[in-house]
Amino acid sequence: MGHNLLAIPIVIPMITGVLLLIMRPSALKRWVSALSVAGGLFVAATILARVWREGILTLNVGGFPAPYAIVLVSDLLSAMMLVLANVVTLVVLAHSFLTIDKEHERHYYYSFMQFLLMGLSGSFLTGDLFNLFVWFEVTLFSSYILLILGGGALQLREGMKYVILNIFASSLFLVGVGVIYASLGTVNMADLAVKMASVSNTGLALVMAFVFLIVFGIKAAVFPLYFWLPKSYDAPPPAVSAIFGGLLTKVGVYSLIRVFTLIFVEHPGITHTLIIWISGLTLIVGVMGAIAQVDFRSIISYHVISHIGYMLMGLGIFTPFALAGSLFYLAHDTIVKPALYLIAGVTEQITGTTDLRRYRGLMNRFPGLALVFFLGALSLIGIPPLSGFFGKFAAVQGGFLAGNYGISAVALGVSLLILYSLFQVFKEGFWGEPESASEAWVRPSKYRRLLVPASTLILISAAMGLGAEYVAQLTSASALQLMNPEAYIKAVLAP
Numbered sequence: 001m002g003h004n005l006l007a008i009p010i011v012i013p014m015i016t017g018v019l020l021l022i023m024r025p026s027a028l029k030r031w032v033s034a035l036s037v038a039g040g041l042f043v044a045a046t047i048l049a050r051v052w053r054e055g056i057l058t059l060n061v062g063g064f065p066a067p068y069a070i071v072l073v074s075d076l077l078s079a080m081m082l083v084l085a086n087v088v089t090l091v092v093l094a095h096s097f098l099t100i101d102k103e104h105e106r107h108y109y110y111s112f113m114q115f116l117l118m119g120l121s122g123s124f125l126t127g128d129l130f131n132l133f134v135w136f137e138v139t140l141f142s143s144y145i146l147l148i149l150g151g152g153a154l155q156l157r158e159g160m161k162y163v164i165l166n167i168f169a170s171s172l173f174l175v176g177v178g179v180i181y182a183s184l185g186t187v188n189m190a191d192l193a194v195k196m197a198s199v200s201n202t203g204l205a206l207v208m209a210f211v212f213l214i215v216f217g218i219k220a221a222v223f224p225l226y227f228w229l230p231k232s233y234d235a236p237p238p239a240v241s242a243i244f245g246g247l248l249t250k251v252g253v254y255s256l257i258r259v260f261t262l263i264f265v266e267h268p269g270i271t272h273t274l275i276i277w278i279s280g281l282t283l284i285v286g287v288m289g290a291i292a293q294v295d296f297r298s299i300i301s302y303h304v305i306s307h308i309g310y311m312l313m314g315l316g317i318f319t320p321f322a323l324a325g326s327l328f329y330l331a332h333d334t335i336v337k338p339a340l341y342l343i344a345g346v347t348e349q350i351t352g353t354t355d356l357r358r359y360r361g362l363m364n365r366f367p368g369l370a371l372v373f374f375l376g377a378l379s380l381i382g383i384p385p386l387s388g389f390f391g392k393f394a395a396v397q398g399g400f401l402a403g404n405y406g407i408s409a410v411a412l413g414v415s416l417l418i419l420y421s422l423f424q425v426f427k428e429g430f431w432g433e434p435e436s437a438s439e440a441w442v443r444p445s446k447y448r449r450l451l452v453p454a455s456t457l458i459l460i461s462a463a464m465g466l467g468a469e470y471v472a473q474l475t476s477a478s479a480l481q482l483m484n485p486e487a488y489i490k491a492v493l494a495p
Contacts, residue, residue, distance in 0.1 A: 003057040005050070006072040008043045009082055009121040012036055017114035025105045030097050033110040037093060037117065041086035048079035052474075056481070056491040058127070066493050067188030071127030073492055076478035077327065078124045081254055084334045085120045087460070088246045089113065095342050095453040096239040098446050099349070104149050104237070112149075116142035116243070123251050127492055129177050129187045132255065136173065136219070140166050143248060146240045147232065158235040165228045169218040176211040183208075190492035193262045193485055202267065209264040209271050216259070220252025221305050222312065223281035230289070230301040238345025241297065245304045246338035253311045253330060260315055261323075261482040268318050276316030280407050283309030283414040290421045296344045296354040299425060300337070303380065306414065307333050313407050314395045314479075322398025324479035328471060329391030332464060336379050336388065339457035343373045346450045347429070356428040363430040368448070370430045372455050377422040379461045382415055387464035390472065 016036035060069035119139030148159040286306025314326025363370035379386035399408030
């Protein structure tokens with residue numbers, strides 16, 4: 001049965017982005033952008049509710065039968081990510097209305113935010129590998145424009161690195177799709193799941209798996225493919241960094257989870273064991289990088305890398321319980337990381353810098369800012385009842401139950417290092433007596449309004465923690481769907 005509802009989260013930002021290209025910069029442009037995302041959020045929530053009640057939804061675009069049609073598919077994971085993408089985009093837009101300058105607005109900032117959301121939505125909903133490549137390219141183009149808008153030297157330099165590496169990843173992606181099509185005659189993911197089970201050439205199957213592990217590993221910034229991320233995410237305005245940190249790497253994580261629970265599942269002793277090692281090294285390298293930094297935004301960027309490890313450890317352990325924990329952590333991190341970037345942006349507006357060596361004592365004059373950061377840090381560390389605790393606890397416990405004591409011990413040890421890293425930020429930037437340089441601090445006229453977007457995300461994190469039972473039901477059901485893909489395959493390939 002075709003569900004046309006699945007096309008709407010892609011069509012809405014596409015039409016809005018084109019409309020904003022031809023509109024003159026004005027307050028109306030902002031309202032159109034915000035209302036569009038709010039409408040997309042309503043549709044995404046409706047899709048999630050229907051998937052929960054009815055099961056997996058599919059749409060064969062053009063009415064052709066699968067696996068020949070362009071297929072859109074929504075299971076619980078893709079519907080959850082669709083909701084999260086719209087929530088984060090809407091909150092970041094609210095922050096943008098207060099901080100983005102006229103020059104960015106004049107150069108189609110809001111249009112490319114819409115096109116980025118379109119690419120993200122397409123990536124979460126597509127049911128075949130080639131169209132996943134297409135949506136990755138839409139996301140890449142939009143994120144590149146957002147990264148270099150403003151034309152600063154740092155933005156242009158990091159933008160060049162960003163696009164070159166992602167072009168390499170995209171080229172490798174296309175090669176992988178070509179090899180799979182030449183070998184199996186299809187790029188439909190459900191059809192691939194059926195045909196991959198009958199591949200007798202183990203070497204070829206593993207090579208294909210490793211190609212996609214590299215491609216999506218670059219997108220997700222896992223060890224050792226993370227080196228492009230910190231400076232790239234530090235270069236643009238905080239609002240852009242927030243949506244990058246919240247959503248861009250999550251597309252890579254989502255894709256890894258999708259293909260390594262659906263397609264590449266025949267040799268988990270090799271592929272998923274390797275993912276466990278990657279997740280552990282990503283945890284360690286990311287948090288050590290954060291400890292070594294003295295710049296507020298750089299610290300957050302390295303935590304973006306480190307926490308990818310928590311999202312992948314459940315995939316590597318490959319049990320429903322551990323995977324559910326990682327999915328819970330994925331949802332939590334998608335909300336909290338943008339909040340921390342926005343807090344860093346507010347701090348920069350006040351002090352004129354994100355270098356922690358150049359200011360201290362912010363809590364004395366800006367207690368609200370200190371409180372919001374403190375709650376965000378607690379959530380990231382994993383202190384109950386905030387959302388970070390429950391996903392981390394389930395993933396670690398899942399590791400112990402499955403006998404993967406090493407990765408569980410690493411995850412617990414890294415939590416202590418995260419605590420140390422974020423305590424250093426609080427100690428250096430917020431505690432203590434203000435330096436004489438603090439006389440130059442400004443209290444932006446819109447200071448209270450600037451705190452609203454970040455505070456909204458922190459409140460969502462708190463609500464996810466207090467309502468952990470309901471979020472856990474969603475992520476547990478999603479993990480069961482992923483670990484038992486027969487329903488996905490049947491929904492896509494059914495006549």
